[in-house]
Amino acid sequence: MGKFEVLDHPLIQHKLTIIREKNCGTKVFREMVNEISTLMAYEVSRDMPLKDIEIETPIAKSTQKTLAGKKVAIVPILRAGLGMVDGFLNMIPAAKVGHVGMYRDEKTLKPVEYFVKLPSDISQRQLFVVDPMLATGGSAIMAMDMLKKRGASNIKFMCLVAAPEGVKALRDAHPDIDVYTAALDDHLNEDGYIVPGLGDAGDRLFGTK
Numbered sequence: 001m002g003k004f005e006v007l008d009h010p011l012i013q014h015k016l017t018i019i020r021e022k023n024c025g026t027k028v029f030r031e032m033v034n035e036i037s038t039l040m041a042y043e044v045s046r047d048m049p050l051k052d053i054e055i056e057t058p059i060a061k062s063t064q065k066t067l068a069g070k071k072v073a074i075v076p077i078l079r080a081g082l083g084m085v086d087g088f089l090n091m092i093p094a095a096k097v098g099h100v101g102m103y104r105d106e107k108t109l110k111p112v113e114y115f116v117k118l119p120s121d122i123s124q125r126q127l128f129v130v131d132p133m134l135a136t137g138g139s140a141i142m143a144m145d146m147l148k149k150r151g152a153s154n155i156k157f158m159c160l161v162a163a164p165e166g167v168k169a170l171r172d173a174h175p176d177i178d179v180y181t182a183a184l185d186d187h188l189n190e191d192g193y194i195v196p197g198l199g200d201a202g203d204r205l206f207g208t209k
Ligand SMILES: O=P(O)(O)OC[C@H]1O[C@H](OP(=O)(O)OP(=O)(O)O)[C@H](O)[C@@H]1O
Pocket: 077, 078, 079, 080, 081, 102, 103, 104, 105, 109, 111, 131, 132, 133, 134, 135, 136, 137, 138, 139, 140, 166, 192, 200, 201, 202, 203
């Protein structure tokens, strides 16, 4: 079974509280999502493998560590996942970026896919799929199905706010995937929104409501 971790570093919790506030405007919302994503990237990359290399400092020859693992790609689920890309790239700047476009039908709450563009070698990459919200889990599950169908096998999912319903659904559907969230909230309401949550992440990031 993949990991499930709530990344509750005090800085992450503090910044998340700022964006949960309904009066937080687009500018600060974007900045905080960016900063939280950087902090989360630092945490989720903890188990990246290292290897020894020989280097020469100005003083002496020396054996030191360098990253040894697979190459990395970040895959935001559009639109809201876009808000997490730059923050993540602050920590792992050489990562490739793939895009998966999906929206949730407001009535059925089922995801509808509308765009896919991925690095050609995703089967050889460590993928970090990012989306601020994990609600019913439908969008994340569909994204994983789609990535696995195209050959991806090494996938981690990162979100800011998760509902217990979505965590269970995602882990039941894709038990191999590590799931990281900044917060595990209480429940989903009758409209499929996370409670207390932060509202519609895409609309708040892009100012569309
Ligand atoms: O777990 P689920 O029930 O599938 O809900 C979560 C999805 O809903 C939101 O996207 P939305 O459909 O609002 O699209 P947007 O990012 O374009 O706003 C969110 O960013 C997730 O992708």
